[in-house]
Amino acid sequence: MNLSPLNSPVLSVRDLHVAFGDTEAVHGLSFDIHRGETLALVGESGSGKSATALSILRLIEREGGRIASGEIRINGTQPAEITTLGASQLRALRGDRIAMIFQEPMTSLNPVMTIGAQICETLSLHLGLRGRAAHDAALTALERVKIPDPERRLNQYPHELSGGLRQRVMIAMALTCEPEVLIADEPTTALDVTTQAEILKLIASLQKDMGMAVLFITHDLGVVDEIADRVVVLKDGCKVEEGFTSTLFAAPNAPYTKELMAASPRLGEGAPVPLNVTETVLRVRNLTTAYGGGLFSRQSAVAAVSDVSIELGRGETLGLVGESGCGKSTLARSIMRLVEPSAGEIELRGHRIDGLSRAALKPHRADIQMVFQDPYASLNPRMSIRDVVTEPAFLHGLVDYQGRRDLALDLLSRVGLTSDAVDRFAHQFSGGQRQRICIARALSVKPKIIVADEAVSALDVSNARRITELLADIQQRDGVSMLFISHDIAVVERVSHRIAVMLKGEIVETGPTGQVLNNPQHAYTKRLLSAVPRLDRAQAVSGTSGIRSLAPALSAVIALNGGASYDRTLDEYKFDGY
Amino acid sequence: MVQLADPIMRLSKRKANQTNFIQKTAIAIAILLFASAFFAPLIVPFDPLDQSLLSRLRPPLGFERFAVGHWAGTDELGRDVLSRALHGMRLTLSLAFAGAVIGLLIGGTLGLIAGLRQGWAEDAIMSLVDMQIAIPFTLVALLILSLMGSSLTVLVMVLGIAGWEQYARIVRAEVRRLSALPFIEAAWTAGAGPIYIAWRHVLPNLISPLVVQFTLALSNIVILESTLSFLGLGVQPPQPSLGSMVGLGRDYMPTAPWIVLVPAALIMALTFSVQILGDWLRDRADVRLRDR
Structure with a gap:
C-alpha cells in the first residue's frame, strides 16, 4: 500500500465546524485521506462522524445542518473546494468523484426498480451510457463486486436479494464511476458477522484494484483493525486521537481511546468460569415453534425453531449465538410464551409451563422476565x-x-x-x-431467570459494556440465571458460562464457553468465529498493515489460554462511567 | 451501532412546545364561540323565534335602515339574525358533539375489536368500513332522513354514524402497531391480562390520534349538519341551526346577504378554531412533548 506522506492527499478537511441549528455537532475537525488509503472515523453515536461524512458530500443541508466554517478540499484531477460549490457542480461531484455507501442496504435501494435499472440510472446520469452499453457496464459492475449469477440479478428487485447481496449492489453502484473517494458509513453494521467479513474483504480488494481513498465510518474497533490504515477517533465532535491503526491500537494515548478499547468486546477476552450447576431452573426439551401453516393455509408451516433442547442452571448464564433469522428470538419468545410453541416441553423450576392457560401461567411469569432489544x-x-x-x-x-x-x-x-x-x-x-x-x-x-434478547445490540460499546457488567453484578448478587441472546459472539463470551450456537432453528453446538470458542466442533461455529473482526494487538504490534488475512485467527485465542492475559490489560483501563 | 432515531425527539426539536400566535388566536375564538353558544339564551337580545313584520330584512349595524338593537340585522320574518345565529350555533354544536362522541364510541370499539382480534371479526368490521368509505355518506343520510323523518334523535344518529369508519381505521391501525411493540410484550410477560393492557397501555397511546380525529369529525359534522339542513332534511324550522339558517336564507342572498353571511362566518370560525384546538390539545396531551 502506498502511504508515502509526500503524496498529496486526495481529500483534505480543515477545521470543519458543522452545526445543527444553534448546536455545533463537529468542532474544528481536520484530516487528510490519501490515494489508496483507508481512513477510519471512529466514535460512538452522536460523536459527529456521520455529520462529517454528510458534510463532505454537502448532504448535510438536507438533514437540517450546515457547515459553519472550515474547508473540504478534493484534489486529484480537478481540485475543488467543496464548501463553495454550487448545486450543479455538487451533483457532478457526487457519485462521480466521491461516492457513498450507507448502513441500511434495504432502504438505500428503490424497492420498485430492478437492480439493473438502478445501476443503469447511475450510469446514464454520470457517464451518459444508454441501452446495450449501459446494460453491459451494469453487468461488469456486478461482476466487479463478485455477485454470483449477475445476469439474473439485473432483473431482480431489491427484496429478492439478501442483505449482503444488497450491500454488494450498493457498492457496485457507488463504484460505477470509479470515484476517487469512497465514503462508507457503517456499511456492515446491519449485516451478520459472516457477511460483514465478506463485505470488508470485498471493499479492501476493490480499493487495491482501483486505488481509491476510502473514508470508513464505524463504531466497531474490530472492523477498524480489519480494514483501516489510519484512524481518527472522534468524541463529541472533536478529534481525540489520530494515528496509524497498528500504532494507535498498540499504544493508545488519549484516555477516551483507551476507554473505547476497553469497552469493545473482543473475542478471547475471557469468559466466566463454568459453574457447578446444582439446580436446573429452566429445561427446554425438543421445542419446535412453527409459523404459518394451519388448516386453511396454502403455505406449509415454517419451523423457526425445531427440536431445540436447552438447560439453564441456577446462577448460570447461557449465551445463545446465531445470525439474524436463525430463530434465537423465536426461541426466547416461545420460552416466554409470547408465541405458542407447536411441540416440546418447557419446564420452569420443575413446573411444565407449556400449554398452561394465561391465568395458570401468571404465577410462573414472576420467575422469568425478559429484556428486549x-x-x-x-x-x-x-x-x-x-x-x-x-x-x-x-x-x-x-x-x-x-x-x-x-x-x-x-x-x-x-x-x-x-x-x-x-x-x-x-x-x-x-x-x-x-x-x-x-x-x-x-x-x-x-425473577429467577432473565431472558436478555439482544439487550445490548442497540447500544454504544461503552454503554453495552456497562449494561453487561450490570447484568453480571445482578447475577452475582441475586443468583439470577440468564439466557443471553446475541449475534455478537464476543459479547456473549464476556458474560456466558456456557454457549449454545444456533443455525437455522437448531442448536448445532453447545458447551462451556471456553471449550466452544477454543475448540469448536461444528463447521458453522468455526465459520462464525473466523468472521468476527477483532482487535488483535499481537498482530497490530508486528506492524502488519494493508489487507489483512480474514482467514480463521483462532490460533490467537488458543494461545491466550482462555484470555488470561487480556483480563489483566482490561483492569488497567477500568473506567468509571463518564 | 444501529441508530434508532426517535421521531418524537426530532419533532420536538423542530417545533418548540410553546403555544404560538395562531394557536392562541384559535383558542380565544373557540372559547368565545363555545361560551356564546352555551350562554346564548342569557345573552341574546331577542327571542330567536320572535317575529316582527314591521322590521323585516333590516341590515346590520352600519348600513342604511339599520334597526336599533338588531346588531346583525333581521331576516325575512323580522327575526333577529344574531339571536338566531347564536341559538343555531348552540344546537349545531350540541349535534356535532353528540355525533362525534357516537362516532367515537362505535368506531373506537369496532376498531379496537378489529385490531385485537384477527380473523373473521376483523374482516367483517373492515368490510363495513370499506363499504362506508365507498358510498357517499350524504346520500345515505338523505335516504335515512327521508325514510325515518327528520327528528333530532334521528339526525344525531345519522351524524354519529357519519364518521365512525375513520375512528375504526385509525384505532385498528394503531392497535396493530402498538401490539407488536416490545412494551406491550413486556406487559404480557409481566402477567398482564388483555383488558389491563388495552386500558393501561393501548388506550393512553391512542389519545393523540383520537383527539385529532375527534376535532376533524367535529368540523365535518358541522358541515354535514349544515348540508342536511340546507337541503331541508336537518333541523326543521322555525328552530334555528347554522345550516338551516344558511339554507333558508339563500332566497334572500341578493337583497339581504347578512342572513346567510352571519351563520356562514360562524361555521367557518368554528371549524377553523376547533381544528387548531385539536392539534394544540394533542400536543398538550403528549408527555413526550413536555419539557425535557
Missing part, C-alpha cells in the same frame, strides 16, 4: 418510570399502590439510576439508561 420501544411512552418499573410487581400483587414509589426508587438505585428518574418519562432518557430501566422492571418481581 430496542430500548426505545420497550417502555410505554405515556407511563411514568415509577409505573413502568413497578408494573410487574404490581400485577403480581407484590406491591400496593402506595408502595410503588419506594419500590421504584429501590429498583432504580440497583440499576444505577438516580432517584429523580422516578417521576420522569421514557423519552427523557438515553438508550443505555432506558435499558437500565428495562432491567429494573424485570427485577421488580425478583
Whole structure:
C-alpha cells in the first residue's frame, strides 16, 4: 500500500465546524485521506462522524445542518473546494468523484426498480451510457463486486436479494464511476458477522484494484483493525486521537481511546468460569415453534425453531449465538410464551409451563422476565418510570399502590439510576439508561431467570459494556440465571458460562464457553468465529498493515489460554462511567 | 451501532412546545364561540323565534335602515339574525358533539375489536368500513332522513354514524402497531391480562390520534349538519341551526346577504378554531412533548 506522506492527499478537511441549528455537532475537525488509503472515523453515536461524512458530500443541508466554517478540499484531477460549490457542480461531484455507501442496504435501494435499472440510472446520469452499453457496464459492475449469477440479478428487485447481496449492489453502484473517494458509513453494521467479513474483504480488494481513498465510518474497533490504515477517533465532535491503526491500537494515548478499547468486546477476552450447576431452573426439551401453516393455509408451516433442547442452571448464564433469522428470538419468545410453541416441553423450576392457560401461567411469569432489544420501544411512552418499573410487581400483587414509589426508587438505585428518574418519562432518557430501566422492571418481581434478547445490540460499546457488567453484578448478587441472546459472539463470551450456537432453528453446538470458542466442533461455529473482526494487538504490534488475512485467527485465542492475559490489560483501563 | 432515531425527539426539536400566535388566536375564538353558544339564551337580545313584520330584512349595524338593537340585522320574518345565529350555533354544536362522541364510541370499539382480534371479526368490521368509505355518506343520510323523518334523535344518529369508519381505521391501525411493540410484550410477560393492557397501555397511546380525529369529525359534522339542513332534511324550522339558517336564507342572498353571511362566518370560525384546538390539545396531551 502506498502511504508515502509526500503524496498529496486526495481529500483534505480543515477545521470543519458543522452545526445543527444553534448546536455545533463537529468542532474544528481536520484530516487528510490519501490515494489508496483507508481512513477510519471512529466514535460512538452522536460523536459527529456521520455529520462529517454528510458534510463532505454537502448532504448535510438536507438533514437540517450546515457547515459553519472550515474547508473540504478534493484534489486529484480537478481540485475543488467543496464548501463553495454550487448545486450543479455538487451533483457532478457526487457519485462521480466521491461516492457513498450507507448502513441500511434495504432502504438505500428503490424497492420498485430492478437492480439493473438502478445501476443503469447511475450510469446514464454520470457517464451518459444508454441501452446495450449501459446494460453491459451494469453487468461488469456486478461482476466487479463478485455477485454470483449477475445476469439474473439485473432483473431482480431489491427484496429478492439478501442483505449482503444488497450491500454488494450498493457498492457496485457507488463504484460505477470509479470515484476517487469512497465514503462508507457503517456499511456492515446491519449485516451478520459472516457477511460483514465478506463485505470488508470485498471493499479492501476493490480499493487495491482501483486505488481509491476510502473514508470508513464505524463504531466497531474490530472492523477498524480489519480494514483501516489510519484512524481518527472522534468524541463529541472533536478529534481525540489520530494515528496509524497498528500504532494507535498498540499504544493508545488519549484516555477516551483507551476507554473505547476497553469497552469493545473482543473475542478471547475471557469468559466466566463454568459453574457447578446444582439446580436446573429452566429445561427446554425438543421445542419446535412453527409459523404459518394451519388448516386453511396454502403455505406449509415454517419451523423457526425445531427440536431445540436447552438447560439453564441456577446462577448460570447461557449465551445463545446465531445470525439474524436463525430463530434465537423465536426461541426466547416461545420460552416466554409470547408465541405458542407447536411441540416440546418447557419446564420452569420443575413446573411444565407449556400449554398452561394465561391465568395458570401468571404465577410462573414472576420467575422469568425478559429484556428486549430496542430500548426505545420497550417502555410505554405515556407511563411514568415509577409505573413502568413497578408494573410487574404490581400485577403480581407484590406491591400496593402506595408502595410503588419506594419500590421504584429501590429498583432504580440497583440499576444505577438516580432517584429523580422516578417521576420522569421514557423519552427523557438515553438508550443505555432506558435499558437500565428495562432491567429494573424485570427485577421488580425478583425473577429467577432473565431472558436478555439482544439487550445490548442497540447500544454504544461503552454503554453495552456497562449494561453487561450490570447484568453480571445482578447475577452475582441475586443468583439470577440468564439466557443471553446475541449475534455478537464476543459479547456473549464476556458474560456466558456456557454457549449454545444456533443455525437455522437448531442448536448445532453447545458447551462451556471456553471449550466452544477454543475448540469448536461444528463447521458453522468455526465459520462464525473466523468472521468476527477483532482487535488483535499481537498482530497490530508486528506492524502488519494493508489487507489483512480474514482467514480463521483462532490460533490467537488458543494461545491466550482462555484470555488470561487480556483480563489483566482490561483492569488497567477500568473506567468509571463518564 | 444501529441508530434508532426517535421521531418524537426530532419533532420536538423542530417545533418548540410553546403555544404560538395562531394557536392562541384559535383558542380565544373557540372559547368565545363555545361560551356564546352555551350562554346564548342569557345573552341574546331577542327571542330567536320572535317575529316582527314591521322590521323585516333590516341590515346590520352600519348600513342604511339599520334597526336599533338588531346588531346583525333581521331576516325575512323580522327575526333577529344574531339571536338566531347564536341559538343555531348552540344546537349545531350540541349535534356535532353528540355525533362525534357516537362516532367515537362505535368506531373506537369496532376498531379496537378489529385490531385485537384477527380473523373473521376483523374482516367483517373492515368490510363495513370499506363499504362506508365507498358510498357517499350524504346520500345515505338523505335516504335515512327521508325514510325515518327528520327528528333530532334521528339526525344525531345519522351524524354519529357519519364518521365512525375513520375512528375504526385509525384505532385498528394503531392497535396493530402498538401490539407488536416490545412494551406491550413486556406487559404480557409481566402477567398482564388483555383488558389491563388495552386500558393501561393501548388506550393512553391512542389519545393523540383520537383527539385529532375527534376535532376533524367535529368540523365535518358541522358541515354535514349544515348540508342536511340546507337541503331541508336537518333541523326543521322555525328552530334555528347554522345550516338551516344558511339554507333558508339563500332566497334572500341578493337583497339581504347578512342572513346567510352571519351563520356562514360562524361555521367557518368554528371549524377553523376547533381544528387548531385539536392539534394544540394533542400536543398538550403528549408527555413526550413536555419539557425535557
